[in-house]
Amino acid sequence: MNKRVVLQWFFILCLANPIFGQVKLTDLEAFVQPVGNWVLANKVEMDALNPKILKFELGNDCFVNGVNGKAKYLVSKDEYQDIEC
Numbered sequence: 868m869n870k871r872v873v874l875q876w877f878f879i880l881c882l883a884n885p886i887f888g889q890v891k892l893t894d895l896e897a898f899v900q901p902v903g904n905w906v907l908a909n910k911v912e913m914d915a916l917n918p919k920i921l922k923f924e925l926g927n928d929c930f931v932n933g934v935n936g937k938a939k940y941l942v943s944k945d946e947y948q949d950i951e952c
């Protein structure tokens with residue numbers, strides 16, 4: 868999976884939360900196992916020395932695609948319909 872896809876999912880999971888306020892994803896228990904090495908983080912930023920790597924601070928604001936950025940997709944246990952914007 869390329870870094871662009873990872874960044875797109877990062878923005879969807881972190882920034883779309885106000886849009887989908889009724890969906891409460893507070894831990895990895897809401898997802899089908901296995902979830903790989905996804906982690907909960909507070910602060911996420913691009914590494915200044917290597918822009919292909921995300922640095923993060925553990926917390927509970929958003930999900931990050933692991934240390935290596937190569938975890939498999941997260942699949943929720945709940946099923947959702949298509950969204951119209």
